Amino acid sequence: MNLYEIARFIEAHDNYEILTHVYPDGDTLGSGFALCMALQQIGKNARVITTNIPSKFLYLLKGVKQQTFNAETIISTDIAADSLLGSNMSKYIGKVDICIDHHGSNTFNAKHKFVDKYAAANCEIVYKLLLRLNVKITEEIADCLYTGISTDTGCFRYTNTTAETMRIAASLMDLGCNTAYINKVMFETKSKEKIQLEHAVYDTIEYCANGKCAIIYTTLSMLERLNIGDDEMEGLASIPRQIDGVLIGITMREKEGGFFKISVRTNDNINASDFCSRFNGGGHPAAAGCTIEGDLKTVKNKLIKAAEEFLWTE
Amino acid sequence: MNLYEIARFIEAHDNYEILTHVYPDGDTLGSGFALCMALQQIGKNARVITTNIPSKFLYLLKGVKQQTFNAETIISTDIAADSLLGSNMSKYIGKVDICIDHHGSNTFNAKHKFVDKYAAANCEIVYKLLLRLNVKITEEIADCLYTGISTDTGCFRYTNTTAETMRIAASLMDLGCNTAYINKVMFETKSKEKIQLEHAVYDTIEYCANGKCAIIYTTLSMLERLNIGDDEMEGLASIPRQIDGVLIGITMREKEGGFFKISVRTNDNINASDFCSRFNGGGHPAAAGCTIEGDLKTVKNKLIKAAEEFLWTE
Numbered sequence: 001m002n003l004y005e006i007a008r009f010i011e012a013h014d015n016y017e018i019l020t021h022v023y024p025d026g027d028t029l030g031s032g033f034a035l036c037m038a039l040q041q042i043g044k045n046a047r048v049i050t051t052n053i054p055s056k057f058l059y060l061l062k063g064v065k066q067q068t069f070n071a072e073t074i075i076s077t078d079i080a081a082d083s084l085l086g087s088n089m090s091k092y093i094g095k096v097d098i099c100i101d102h103h104g105s106n107t108f109n110a111k112h113k114f115v116d117k118y119a120a121a122n123c124e125i126v127y128k129l130l131l132r133l134n135v136k137i138t139e140e141i142a143d144c145l146y147t148g149i150s151t152d153t154g155c156f157r158y159t160n161t162t163a164e165t166m167r168i169a170a171s172l173m174d175l176g177c178n179t180a181y182i183n184k185v186m187f188e189t190k191s192k193e194k195i196q197l198e199h200a201v202y203d204t205i206e207y208c209a210n211g212k213c214a215i216i217y218t219t220l221s222m223l224e225r226l227n228i229g230d231d232e233m234e235g236l237a238s239i240p241r242q243i244d245g246v247l248i249g250i251t252m253r254e255k256e257g258g259f260f261k262i263s264v265r266t267n268d269n270i271n272a273s274d275f276c277s278r279f280n281g282g283g284h285p286a287a288a289g290c291t292i293e294g295d296l297k298t299v300k301n302k303l304i305k306a307a308e309e310f311l312w313t314e
Numbered sequence: 315m316n317l318y319e320i321a322r323f324i325e326a327h328d329n330y331e332i333l334t335h336v337y338p339d340g341d342t343l344g345s346g347f348a349l350c351m352a353l354q355q356i357g358k359n360a361r362v363i364t365t366n367i368p369s370k371f372l373y374l375l376k377g378v379k380q381q382t383f384n385a386e387t388i389i390s391t392d393i394a395a396d397s398l399l400g401s402n403m404s405k406y407i408g409k410v411d412i413c414i415d416h417h418g419s420n421t422f423n424a425k426h427k428f429v430d431k432y433a434a435a436n437c438e439i440v441y442k443l444l445l446r447l448n449v450k451i452t453e454e455i456a457d458c459l460y461t462g463i464s465t466d467t468g469c470f471r472y473t474n475t476t477a478e479t480m481r482i483a484a485s486l487m488d489l490g491c492n493t494a495y496i497n498k499v500m501f502e503t504k505s506k507e508k509i510q511l512e513h514a515v516y517d518t519i520e521y522c523a524n525g526k527c528a529i530i531y532t533t534l535s536m537l538e539r540l541n542i543g544d545d546e547m548e549g550l551a552s553i554p555r556q557i558d559g560v561l562i563g564i565t566m567r568e569k570e571g572g573f574f575k576i577s578v579r580t581n582d583n584i585n586a587s588d589f590c591s592r593f594n595g596g597g598h599p600a601a602a603g604c605t606i607e608g609d610l611k612t613v614k615n616k617l618i619k620a621a622e623e624f625l626w627t628e
Contacts, residue, residue: 170480
């Protein structure tokens with residue numbers, strides 16, 4: 001189905017449940033709540049199904065009406081695979097009418113799909129869908145869409161950002177979206193715990209391969225001492241990669257059970273996925289991951305050895 | 315003069331020197347080199363006059379031809395006051411033909427002026443000027459203009475960013491500007507020294523006023539120990555303000571001569587300029603500064619006392 005056909009399908013149906021992915025981010029929530037408000041505006045019943053919404057995203061619900069109805073039509077937003085449905089949504093597997101997504105790798109099970117891998121954010125697709133539904137994009141809807149677009153592009157900084165991304169954001173700004181508030185909350189606010197964690201992680205920075213590789217780590221005892229949960233770990237992996245001269249930035253996170261989760265970020269076309277494949281991991285060319293068993297020293301030494309071999313033989 | 319008139323003036327003259335401001339940033343350099351390449355493209359002689367250009371900006375010169383000529387016409391870009399000319403440019407005071415700027419506070423001495431305080435970056439104005447000069451915006455010119463716009467808006471994050479800013483950036487992306495490279499160098503790269511400095515500064519974070527004020531500092535001995543110069547200090551002042559719950563973020567930097575330079579950044583409409591006026595300083599509502607004499611402990615205690623008084627009486 002193309003977007004025009006999806007719009008006609010939506011007009012012909014009613015009583016919508018809109019699914020978002022587990023560990024919800026700005027793009028799945030922005031997509032879901034924007035679509036929900038749009039459907040309510042054109043006279044449909046609609047609600048969004050989520051797992052726990054981080055409190056910083058609660059403003060996205062501002063314009064949403066609570067409605068009681070029996071669900072008939074199911075739409076998923078930004079969900080690339082069945083496994084990304086929260087445990088409270090397993091009953092929907094195989095029952096989704098329309099899947100709207102921007103992940104090229106999409107394998108989600110749905111009757112109809114619209115997947116545009118060139119969209120920087122799923123909210124770009126939802127924006128275009130709303131134009132085809134003749135919805136008035138209110139300030140609240142614009143806030144949702146801008147949130148998804150800005151968070152999925154690192155505020156227009158990542159390489160997925162296109163000229164079209166910028167023009168859609170411009171249109172949302174014309175419509176009154178609250179960029180000052182959203183950018184402040186999403187990009188200019190760190191919890192005191194996050195600051196403490198970054199401080200502790202800075203203590204662990206170690207260079208190898210003549211400064212071309214930098215490694216940081218967190219341990220279980222460090223997180224316990226600082227009383228910090230997994231939700232503060234976001235963004236840590238970008239620290240070693242952004243150091244001037246570093247080609248391979250490695251973040252090691254100790255997990256329960258005697259192993260480390262490894263995140264690898266690379267610069268200058270060094271292939272992170274190839275690097276991680278040495279440890280049976282993989283991912284994207286500039287961002288990949290793997291898992292290595294062992295204690296801190298053993299795992300770190302394995303990574304240092306691999307990084308030096310990898311860089312010298314490139 | 316409006317931009318159309320400036321374009322006609324430029325066409326009627328030749329042998330241009332383009333001035334940039336002291337401690338040059340992305341916007342003054344991007345404006346200067348974009349304009350220089352544009353003038354050369356329409357058959358004029360042109361060169362840019364600068365003080366030391368930080369090495370990360372050297373790519374801006376990629377498309378500039380070196381030309382030998384006697385200067386006749388002087389244009390300033392992004393220079394708000396005579397005092398912002400570098401010491402090598404004092405001979406130009408009073409001799410500037412055209413001043414192009416986006417600072418509402420502009421007092422620069424020039425025969426003709428175009429100042430648009432609503433432009434997020436001076437490069438937005440230069441972009442519009444080039445359209446009126448019928449210049450083909452090459453990839454090199456687009457890189458210069460994008461650099462100015464992205465750096466002056468914190469990559470489209472600051473509140474000066476408008477829908478027009480986004481649309482101009484989109485046009486520059488259509489024209490092939492290298493956003494991936496520019497964003498990486500400007501926003502995703504920190505020197506090893508900067509990382510060390512941030513680490514040291516995290517050690518100094520102190521909260522007062524029930525967590526509503528955060529203070530960080532650098533001392534001369536700290537900078538000496540880390541062998542860090544003034545050019546690494548950029549961006550430090552944003553650290554305390556971005557901590558969740560902080561309304562007043564204060565950065566103290568010890569200077570030779572027994573005093574501290576204080577930078578104050580505020581959230582939620584707390585007036586930073588009013589706060590700094592208590593120490594005979596001033597600035598903008600959300601970003602201001604002052605100077606306080608004394609040793610670390612004395613100055614910090616004065617600031618803590620002032621912050622608590624200020625917040626409790628607001």
